[in-house]
Amino acid sequence: MTEISTLGEFGLIDHLTKNFASRNASTLRGVGDDCAVIDNGGNRTLITTDLLLEGIHFDLRYVPLKHLGYKAVVVNLSDIYAMNGTPQQITVSLGISKRFTLEHIVELYAGIRLACEEYGVDLVGGDTSASVTGLLISVTAIGEADPDDIVYRNGARDTDLICVSGDLGAAYMGLQLLERERQVAEGVKDDTFQPDFAGKEYLLERQLKPEARRDVIDELRQLGIRPTAMMDVSDGLSSELLHICKASGVGCRIYEDRIPIDYQTAIQAEEFNMNLVTAAMNGGEDYELLFTVPLTDHEKVSQMKTARLIGRITKPELGPCLVTRDNQELPIRAQGWNAFDSMHNA
Amino acid sequence: MTEISTLGEFGLIDHLTKNFASRNASTLRGVGDDCAVIDNGGNRTLITTDLLLEGIHFDLRYVPLKHLGYKAVVVNLSDIYAMNGTPQQITVSLGISKRFTLEHIVELYAGIRLACEEYGVDLVGGDTSASVTGLLISVTAIGEADPDDIVYRNGARDTDLICVSGDLGAAYMGLQLLERERQVAEGVKDDTFQPDFAGKEYLLERQLKPEARRDVIDELRQLGIRPTAMMDVSDGLSSELLHICKASGVGCRIYEDRIPIDYQTAIQAEEFNMNLVTAAMNGGEDYELLFTVPLTDHEKVSQMKTARLIGRITKPELGPCLVTRDNQELPIRAQGWNAFDSMHNA
Numbered sequence: 001m002t003e004i005s006t007l008g009e010f011g012l013i014d015h016l017t018k019n020f021a022s023r024n025a026s027t028l029r030g031v032g033d034d035c036a037v038i039d040n041g042g043n044r045t046l047i048t049t050d051l052l053l054e055g056i057h058f059d060l061r062y063v064p065l066k067h068l069g070y071k072a073v074v075v076n077l078s079d080i081y082a083m084n085g086t087p088q089q090i091t092v093s094l095g096i097s098k099r100f101t102l103e104h105i106v107e108l109y110a111g112i113r114l115a116c117e118e119y120g121v122d123l124v125g126g127d128t129s130a131s132v133t134g135l136l137i138s139v140t141a142i143g144e145a146d147p148d149d150i151v152y153r154n155g156a157r158d159t160d161l162i163c164v165s166g167d168l169g170a171a172y173m174g175l176q177l178l179e180r181e182r183q184v185a186e187g188v189k190d191d192t193f194q195p196d197f198a199g200k201e202y203l204l205e206r207q208l209k210p211e212a213r214r215d216v217i218d219e220l221r222q223l224g225i226r227p228t229a230m231m232d233v234s235d236g237l238s239s240e241l242l243h244i245c246k247a248s249g250v251g252c253r254i255y256e257d258r259i260p261i262d263y264q265t266a267i268q269a270e271e272f273n274m275n276l277v278t279a280a281m282n283g284g285e286d287y288e289l290l291f292t293v294p295l296t297d298h299e300k301v302s303q304m305k306t307a308r309l310i311g312r313i314t315k316p317e318l319g320p321c322l323v324t325r326d327n328q329e330l331p332i333r334a335q336g337w338n339a340f341d342s343m344h345n346a
Numbered sequence: 347m348t349e350i351s352t353l354g355e356f357g358l359i360d361h362l363t364k365n366f367a368s369r370n371a372s373t374l375r376g377v378g379d380d381c382a383v384i385d386n387g388g389n390r391t392l393i394t395t396d397l398l399l400e401g402i403h404f405d406l407r408y409v410p411l412k413h414l415g416y417k418a419v420v421v422n423l424s425d426i427y428a429m430n431g432t433p434q435q436i437t438v439s440l441g442i443s444k445r446f447t448l449e450h451i452v453e454l455y456a457g458i459r460l461a462c463e464e465y466g467v468d469l470v471g472g473d474t475s476a477s478v479t480g481l482l483i484s485v486t487a488i489g490e491a492d493p494d495d496i497v498y499r500n501g502a503r504d505t506d507l508i509c510v511s512g513d514l515g516a517a518y519m520g521l522q523l524l525e526r527e528r529q530v531a532e533g534v535k536d537d538t539f540q541p542d543f544a545g546k547e548y549l550l551e552r553q554l555k556p557e558a559r560r561d562v563i564d565e566l567r568q569l570g571i572r573p574t575a576m577m578d579v580s581d582g583l584s585s586e587l588l589h590i591c592k593a594s595g596v597g598c599r600i601y602e603d604r605i606p607i608d609y610q611t612a613i614q615a616e617e618f619n620m621n622l623v624t625a626a627m628n629g630g631e632d633y634e635l636l637f638t639v640p641l642t643d644h645e646k647v648s649q650m651k652t653a654r655l656i657g658r659i660t661k662p663e664l665g666p667c668l669v670t671r672d673n674q675e676l677p678i679r680a681q682g683w684n685a686f687d688s689m690h691n692a
Binding site for chain 1: 350353355358359361362363366368370373375376377382384385386387389391393394395399400402403434435437441442446448449451452455459462468470472473474478479482484486488
């Protein structure tokens, strides 16, 4: 018998889905991108789905239910934007154990509703059930895109420029901060470290109430930039770069000194004695957009307020590498968050 | 604080979704039918989703994983057919606890794949994660329909005829049989009853490997019948009749002697000393299609091989009633399966 953790999430999905052939002409893209793409005539329909499980993806000892509801929606909308689409609808399925009351679920829905209002999406369905233990949330987002607008992961070409929005590593630092606070509060760690959240609000917000980067999509359109490849940063920059390189059949060079990092993230990394670049490259849950553009768009992307240039696409034989400040080339390896590993580490 | 079981599943959904307004012109129908209906130009897109949780919806002590995978897909396809649509794609999300190996999940996927092949649908995405306890499956099905073909729950009109496909109550009897077998095997019940599955294959098949009634949709088209209202029977005939009556603002008369029941179901009800009509009306998990047609289609529906006439729609003030063999009128009450009650009874 084979333990699932030996394959990891992507290995498992590859293994399970490799024998599924597409039958319908309406299925333009199946497994393997941020969204599936469906053609029923007219504009394309985009579909993406994410599962959030208590004890695996969230810890209600420090995550407020309203924030959880908001985040559960936003992480799905992020996948729609990552295809250059517009989210329109969501479905929300809940499994609810006996320890939750109606008031708890109303609080969760307040966050879901707020996200629907902020992003202009409609709640159109779902399923609600008791669960034996804990809370689980399964959200599916449905989006729309003009056929010519859709951006896949596999369109990056040699000499393209690589850009990323916002900054990286802050959500991961926020999680470390919350986790440390919990351990101190519960007396698990007999530690002189007493977390003080003052001045660290940004890190907590990035972890607890992330936003999907609709503004990046808007700015790209305003500047007339059409990315050649795009995806959102959920598992960490390293993991996503490897996805784009593999899907597009290319290599890349990312410049360490170009990786966007907020000063609060940097201060926190020092306080925790963590490697800052490792945290920024592998922390995950940033929900920023990673995209590539043709070299000829260099001037346009330089004007962007929401994103910055961090590297370039290369020929495949050069592989995906990080170029350090002292000009060393380090191969990029996936150290993204793996729910099956975390299960074993928990 | 309010216990969720006091509202029941439909009460909870009503309570949570009542303040969600629709914003997008593409959202033609949201919560409250078998599927959401989306208009991105071209044909309509139908979306439905179902959650299956271990310990609530299935018991792996007697449900083979391959059958479970098959059923998880089929129950969603049934909702697409219930809108008179054609299922095209599914997404499958899994939460998997440590006690499952790769071989288990491969078996589950064998059932998912078989359902995809049988019904011509494509697996286009999903999410896979560890879970703290047990197995959970969240399937979303995506279908397509010509705008003029879609059938909602709210179109039934006074004098319409009510029809149902196949037969009712068998899946419920199959579940009772399996549950009894398990208790005997585990010595929970010191019972002289020794289940013998010979001659009861139909009941087990209805519970373990239900089918979605594509053939009913095909026959309706061949005969040129367009139902005025339709839904699938998942929670039980009583519950579904109340949904149609409420959504359409009508009453109904169902004739006890017209309710289709297989002889194995009848024999089993006698063996278990259960009321047969109650089991057929409230057992659930039949995945048959319940639909109404104009009175003028009487001759056409009489020819149907896959469905039969069981009653008629009335004016709303007459309410929904069952007409017994001795011509009494009994008000129909929802006794459909409620996951939140079952949690409390478990």
